[in-house]
Amino acid sequence: MVTVRLNVNGVAHEGRCEPRKLLADFIREDLGLTGTHVGCEHGICGACTIMFNGEAARSCIMLAVQADGAELMTVEGLMRDGKLHPLQEAFREHHGLQCGFCTPGMLITALDLLRTNPSPTDREIREGISAVLCRCTGYQGIVNAVRAAAPTLVAGR
Amino acid sequence: MARREDGRFLTGQGSYVDDYRPARLLYAAFLRSPHAHARVVRIDASAALTLPGVAAVLTGEDLARSAKPVRAASKTPAVKVTSFPPLALGKVRHVGEAVVMVAAESRYVAEDAVERILVEYEPIPVVTDMEGALRPESPLLHDEAGTNLLVSREFARGDVDEALAGAALVVRERFRFHRHTPVCMENRGCLAEYATGSGTLTLRSSAQCPGLVRDVLSDLLDMPEHRIRVIAADVGGGFGAKASLYPEEIATCVMARRLGRPVKWIGDRREDLLATTHAWDEIVEAELGVDRDGAIVGLRAQVTADVGAYSIYPWTAAIEPVQTISFLPGPYRVPTYRGRTRGVATCKAPLGPYRGVGRPPAVFVIEGLMDRAARQLGLDPTEIRLRNFVRDEEFPYKSPSGIVWDRSSFTASLLRACEALDYAAVRAEQARARAAGRWLGVGVASYVELTGIGSAIPVSPGMPIATGTEAATIRFDPAGKVTAVFGVASHGQGLETTLAQIVADEVGVPIDDVRVIHGDTEVSPYGTGTYASRSLVLAGGAAILAGRAVREKMLVIAGHLLEADPADVVMTDGRWAVRGMLDRSVAAREIARAAYTGARRLPTGLEPGLEATRFYDPYYGTASNATHVAVVELDRETCAVKPLRYVVVEDCGRMVNPLIVDGQVHGGVAQGLGAALLEEIVYDDQGQLLSGTLMDYVVPSACEVPWMEVHHLETPSPVALGGFRGMGEGGTIGAPAAIANAVADALVPLGIEIAELPVTPDRLFRLIEHARARG
Numbered sequence: 057m058v059t060v061r062l063n064v065n066g067v068a069h070e071g072r073c074e075p076r077k078l079l080a081d082f083i084r085e086d087l088g089l090t091g092t093h094v095g096c097e098h099g100i101c102g103a104c105t106i107m108f109n110g111e112a113a114r115s116c117i118m119l120a121v122q123a124d125g126a127e128l129m130t131v132e133g134l135m136r137d138g139k140l141h142p143l144q145e146a147f148r149e150h151h152g153l154q155c156g157f158c159t160p161g162m163l164i165t166a167l168d169l170l171r172t173n174p175s176p177t178d179r180e181i182r183e184g185i186s187a188v189l190c191r192c193t194g195y196q197g198i199v200n201a202v203r204a205a206a207p208t209l210v211a212g213r
Numbered sequence: 214m215a216r217r218e219d220g221r222f223l224t225g226q227g228s229y230v231d232d233y234r235p236a237r238l239l240y241a242a243f244l245r246s247p248h249a250h251a252r253v254v255r256i257d258a259s260a261a262l263t264l265p266g267v268a269a270v271l272t273g274e275d276l277a278r279s280a281k282p283v284r285a286a287s288k289t290p291a292v293k294v295t296s297f298p299p300l301a302l303g304k305v306r307h308v309g310e311a312v313v314m315v316a317a318e319s320r321y322v323a324e325d326a327v328e329r330i331l332v333e334y335e336p337i338p339v340v341t342d343m344e345g346a347l348r349p350e351s352p353l354l355h356d357e358a359g360t361n362l363l364v365s366r367e368f369a370r371g372d373v374d375e376a377l378a379g380a381a382l383v384v385r386e387r388f389r390f391h392r393h394t395p396v397c398m399e400n401r402g403c404l405a406e407y408a409t410g411s412g413t414l415t416l417r418s419s420a421q422c423p424g425l426v427r428d429v430l431s432d433l434l435d436m437p438e439h440r441i442r443v444i445a446a447d448v449g450g451g452f453g454a455k456a457s458l459y460p461e462e463i464a465t466c467v468m469a470r471r472l473g474r475p476v477k478w479i480g481d482r483r484e485d486l487l488a489t490t491h492a493w494d495e496i497v498e499a500e501l502g503v504d505r506d507g508a509i510v511g512l513r514a515q516v517t518a519d520v521g522a523y524s525i526y527p528w529t530a531a532i533e534p535v536q537t538i539s540f541l542p543g544p545y546r547v548p549t550y551r552g553r554t555r556g557v558a559t560c561k562a563p564l565g566p567y568r569g570v571g572r573p574p575a576v577f578v579i580e581g582l583m584d585r586a587a588r589q590l591g592l593d594p595t596e597i598r599l600r601n602f603v604r605d606e607e608f609p610y611k612s613p614s615g616i617v618w619d620r621s622s623f624t625a626s627l628l629r630a631c632e633a634l635d636y637a638a639v640r641a642e643q644a645r646a647r648a649a650g651r652w653l654g655v656g657v658a659s660y661v662e663l664t665g666i667g668s669a670i671p672v673s674p675g676m677p678i679a680t681g682t683e684a685a686t687i688r689f690d691p692a693g694k695v696t697a698v699f700g701v702a703s704h705g706q707g708l709e710t711t712l713a714q715i716v717a718d719e720v721g722v723p724i725d726d727v728r729v730i731h732g733d734t735e736v737s738p739y740g741t742g743t744y745a746s747r748s749l750v751l752a753g754g755a756a757i758l759a760g761r762a763v764r765e766k767m768l769v770i771a772g773h774l775l776e777a778d779p780a781d782v783v784m785t786d787g788r789w790a791v792r793g794m795l796d797r798s799v800a801a802r803e804i805a806r807a808a809y810t811g812a813r814r815l816p817t818g819l820e821p822g823l824e825a826t827r828f829y830d831p832y833y834g835t836a837s838n839a840t841h842v843a844v845v846e847l848d849r850e851t852c853a854v855k856p857l858r859y860v861v862v863e864d865c866g867r868m869v870n871p872l873i874v875d876g877q878v879h880g881g882v883a884q885g886l887g888a889a890l891l892e893e894i895v896y897d898d899q900g901q902l903l904s905g906t907l908m909d910y911v912v913p914s915a916c917e918v919p920w921m922e923v924h925h926l927e928t929p930s931p932v933a934l935g936g937f938r939g940m941g942e943g944g945t946i947g948a949p950a951a952i953a954n955a956v957a958d959a960l961v962p963l964g965i966e967i968a969e970l971p972v973t974p975d976r977l978f979r980l981i982e983h984a985r986a987r988g
Contacts, residue, residue: 076321090232091225093449095398096482100907103398131225144223148215151872154880155705156222157229157398157449178920186914189907191398191450192705194879194944195915 062123064089065133073120080104082120083130091131091160095189102188105161106130112168112187131160134167142208143167143201152201154192162188166202174210178203214724214870216710218703227447230402230417231479238404239268241465241478242323244313244330245487246305249341249560249900250352251334253301256313261326266318270330271468273300273312279467280433283458285526289675291366292531292556293358297523297563299460299467305334306354306522307560308900309487314464316476339900343496343519343557354522354558363520363530364556366674368538370613371549376511380502384585389969390574390949392494392519392894394486395567395884396912399449401489402479403462405469414470415442418462421451422742424700425678427734429458429526434466445732445742448704452884453566454489455704456744458526486905490565491894494519495537495574501582507590507597511549512613514541514578520556521563530556532673533564536571539614543579544623544661544838545601550613560900566744568884568945572662577970580658580950584957585966594657594954595636598627602659616663616670618836622864622926626840627659630862633924634842639858647962652847653857654959658950659840664939665750665930666834672745681830683751684738685759687716688824691809693802695720695727697756700740701748702732706941707873708748714869715753715935719760720767721784722801738826746837746939749869751829754934758827766823770804773816835930837938839863841882841947843955852974852981854890854956856919861947864926865940866933871925874940878923881944887913888945889952893971960984 057072064087071086083092083106092115095103099117106115107129134141143163146152153159162185169176169184176184181202182195190198221227258270282296296302301312313330317323338352345351346361354361377383403418414436420426423443431438448455461478469476480488499514518534538552556564587597602623603610610618630636639655646653666672668681686698697716703709713727730736740752764784771789772779781792790798807814808823815821844858861878868874891911895903904910929936949970956977957967963984969976 074321081320084231085234089225090229091227093229093399094231095400095449096907098482098906098908101398101482131223135224140220140223147223148219151216151876153219153222154707154876155398155450156218156227156447159222160225163223182915186916189398189912189914191396191452191884191912192880193876194881194883194921195918196879196921197876199915 058121060120060124062126062128064128065130075119075121077120078116079118079120079123080115083115089130089132093157093160095157102165103158103161105164105188107164112165131163134163142212143205146201146205150201150204151197152193158188158190162190162198170206170209175206214710214714214872216707217713218707218709229399229447229449230404230419233404233417235406235475238475238477239316239318239472240320240323241314241316241468241476242320242327243311243461244327244332246301246308246310246312248305248334248336249308249339250306251336252304253312253332254335255333257331258313260329261315264322264326264329266322267326268316269468269472271300271314271464273298273302276300276464276467277302279471280463283433283526285524285529286677287529287531287675291364292529292675293363295355295358295363295524297526299463307562308902309562311460311464311488314468316468316472339560341559341561341896341898341900343517343559346557346559354560361558362555363524363558364534364554366535366538367551367553368614369551373511373513373549373551376549377500377502377513380510381505382586382589383500383502384582384589385500386581386585386966386968388497388499388578388581390493390495390577391970393492393567393888393892394489394894394910395452395454395492396910397450397452397454400480400482400485401455401459401461403465404475404477405466406475407470407473409473413440413442414466415444416462416466417444417446419448419455420445421448421456421702421704421744423702423732423734424739425527425741426458426462430466433463442735445702448702451704452568453570453744457490457528457565482907483905486910487902488562490525491521491562492564492567493533493574494564497537497574497578499578499582501586503586507586507592507600509545509547509601512542512547514538514552516554518556518564519559519561521559521561523563525563525565527676527678528566528673529676530564531675532566533571535674537575539616540572540575541579542613543576544603544659546603547613552614561896568881569942572660572946573885573888573949576658576660576946576950577953580954584954595627595631598657598659599624617833618661620928620931621661621836621838622928623659623661623838625926626838626862626864629924629926630840630842630860633862633922634858634860639844652849652959654845654955654957656843656951656953656955656958657840658947658954660946661836661838662943662946663834664746664837665831665933665937666745666747667831669833680741682828683740683755684826684828685752685755686738686824686826687720687756687759687763689763689805689808691806693726693800693805695722697727697729698737699729699731699752700737701743701752703743706743706748706877707870711749711869711873712752712756715756716760719757720763721787723787746941750831750835750933750937750939753937754829754831755827757934758829759825762825762827763823767804769816769819770807771799774799774803774807829934831933833932835933835938837865837940837943839943839947841951843951845952845955845959847956847959852977854972856886859919860922862924862926863940863943864928866930866938867927867936868925874925875923877941878944879921881942882921882948883913883918885945885948886918886952889949889970889972891917891971
């Protein structure tokens with residue numbers, strides 16, 4: 057067993073786990089943050105995407121020990137003062153989710169896209185979110201949501 | 214209206230099966246067969262049992278002592294009934310079949326244990342080719358059936374042989390719609406808890422049909438139904454994949470009952486691709502005869518489906534092949550028809566329902582034949598369809614397979630689609646592109662589907678259960694808020710929103726005052742679940758009936774409180790008032806409070822309380838139709854197909870929530886497009902799965918899906934309450950055909966027809982090279 061110290065959504069955590077424990081499992085089981093979902097465990101579907109030291113990363117193909125000392129943000133960290141993040145609001149308004157399973161990874165991925173490209177074209181939005189598979193929406197509601205949220209995020213900076 | 218379930222999904226507070234972690238939980242893992250066909254000679258789990266943290270190991274023989282084998286019974290002799298043991302008994306019939314189950318303190322340890330189990334197999338010859346499996350010398354999967362032909366059925370109308378012999382033109386093709394799989398983003402999983410003190414079993418499962426699972430578990434585990442609770446809380450997509458009973462659900466219940474501890478199994482993606490039901494996988498040989506004007510004179514077809522190793526419960530192996538042959542005539546007047554269908558067992562994962570069931574291949578075939586006929590007659594593809602659609606004045610129309618189409622908008626949907634696309638302009642652009650050497654194509658597909666099926670028609674022929682009804686309970690609490698409980702189960706469709714909208718309208722309260730509960734057999738009235746585009750029609754209909762019953766009682770109570778004749782009470786602006794005297798009114802909450810206050814506040818003899826449960830059976834069910842038009846361009850270098858435009862004109866009757874309808878169409882089209890261009894389950898000739906990761910089984914990303922233009926016609930269903938028509942599957946039904954026809958249209962200069970889906974770049978490359986070699 058090894059000790060992992062990390063900061064998740066602004067809160068310091070310390071846990072002990074086997075060295076082989078996946079970061080996604082550590083987040084879900086040891087930290088109890090079940091908003092991060094596991095869809096493939098081979099780095100394709102993107103449901104497990106989290107912010108890792110400020111960049112989107114797949115938590116299903118990282119070990120928890122690799123996150124020792126890291127700053128993470130999961131979907132649970134998006135709300136501020138009990139209010140939805142503008143991106144969450146946009147997903148709701150534009151029907152950017154159906155079953156909700158890919159949604160946490162999709163939100164984090166879209167946030168990462170808008171961080172690096174604050175006013176993307178539709179093509180760039182599609183490329184940006186192509187790191188996450190959604191089987192329900194055909195992506196149209198998601199593209200609409202990301203496009204709509206972009207100016208709000210810029211204004212909020 | 215935005216969805217009411219979104220708040221929890223957006224904040225990471227959904228409650229999927231894997232999010233539950235009760236005390237003393239054990240985690241399960243399955244050892245799965247590496248062989249496609251083999252006898253299980255010996256299982257030695259001793260090394261697994263000595264591993265610290267391992268609680269128990271379960272083999273097929275252990276399980277058979279605690280649960281009956283699954284047999285998807287059938288009332289029709291067209292289906293051979295075979296057993297599907299939850300853990301292999303005696304032999305394995307496909308790679309990935311569950312053989313041994315382990316329960317341990319963590320999934321990690323459970324997987325370690327699986328690696329320590331020794332299973333001695335004796336391989337037997339494998340059959341993976343559905344036509345080869347019909348030969349007398351073929352290895353037999355199920356000795357009890359005596360044949361690999363598990364399903365055989367025929368539909369006929371008139372003398373098709375004579376009609377085709379006299380036709381001006383007969384077009385024929387051997388179509389191949391390859392094997393696919395639904396790929397829900399949430400893998401299947403379940404969690405069973407057995408309370409030894411009370412003798413109750415609770416199964417949380419990623420299931421579309423909690424009621425159906427509860428009923429069958431009662432039989433298999435020999436427990437009364439009222440001691441079994443099946444909960445499908447939040448489910449990460451279903452698409453039909455989660456509509457069947459699965460071996461892991463039974464094994465997990467047996468393990469939990471044996472150990473008296475909660476046991477959870479969460480499948481990984483490999484298990485999903487290996488052991489979740491696959492789809493479609495059919496060869497269709499079909500001939501269409503038309504007269505000089507393009508009017509259909511007859512259709513003759515044979516469907517052969519590779520149903521895989523097992524007949525699944527409750528749908529049986531018949532669901533796909535029979536559905537395909539039933540819907541082959543499409544929205545057209547087909548005066549003579551003979552459709553034969555066969556379901557053949559092979560050493561692959563079982564075939565099950567997937568969005569559209571049978572109709573994606575059926576529409577691919579009939580729409581492909583219509584285009585072939587049009588090309589040979591020099592007709593535009595839209596023209597030949599308009600000449601053959603069942604006309605508006607011909608509804609209700611009985612199709613050659615016996616399905617009755619109620620009033621639909623076949624012609625209107627096509628005309629509207631052409632208008633939305635600006636069909637003439639696109640054809641002109643195509644002519645310019647063609648002159649410039651570009652491969653640009655336009656594909657049209659029209660279809661009609663049966664939705665919201667009632668008790669008159671089994672969802673799958675001969676199936677052992679009844680699926681024609683659903684119920685709603687609507688209950689006011691004394692504070693005037695409403696709880697509405699349903700036996701259906703939402704897994705992305707937004708039923709918590711749409712059903713709340715219907716209830717709110719019926720009982721006259723704001724939607725925020727309605728809470729919808731679904732997917733829990735302990736609290737809901739009897740029902741099976743969500744599948745076959747039925748939930749809004751059946752549960753929505755039940756909501757209307759229950760809402761009316763509640764409203765009638767509210768009128769009586771309001772009349773009493775207002776000292777007026779209930780016949781004079783009207784519901785207006787959320788208040789209940791005396792007609793013509795709107796200042797004399799009460800709020801719903803006052804009526805509700807009175808209802809629970811008892812005799813002092815109620816008319817003499819009126820039963821206290823304010824709730825109603827009503828069942829709804831739409832009997833035959835209703836029809837939904839659409840026309841899809843795709844414009845694609847083929848890359849001459851890479852043979853990739855790029856969709857440029859995609860137009861859908863669909864008719865799902867009265868829409869409750871247009872945003873949700875659009876979302877269903879978008880998702881359905883994306884899946885149909887994946888089926889047409891990217892996705893394919895591939896086995897080698899030894900039955901090894903070659904597409905066992907999401908790198909190999911390619912689900913469309915946002916880059917592959919085009920912008921979709923969705924338009925609606927709202928022809929209210931004349932037969933379903935509320936005028937609703939089901940619409941969960943249509944997108945996937947129309948898209949493969951529209952894409953295939955567009956690709957063929959692009960390649961008209963080369964004389965290439967598309968008879969095989971998915972039409973991947975390598976297949977297209979071969980077709981093009983072959984056509985060029987032909988000159």
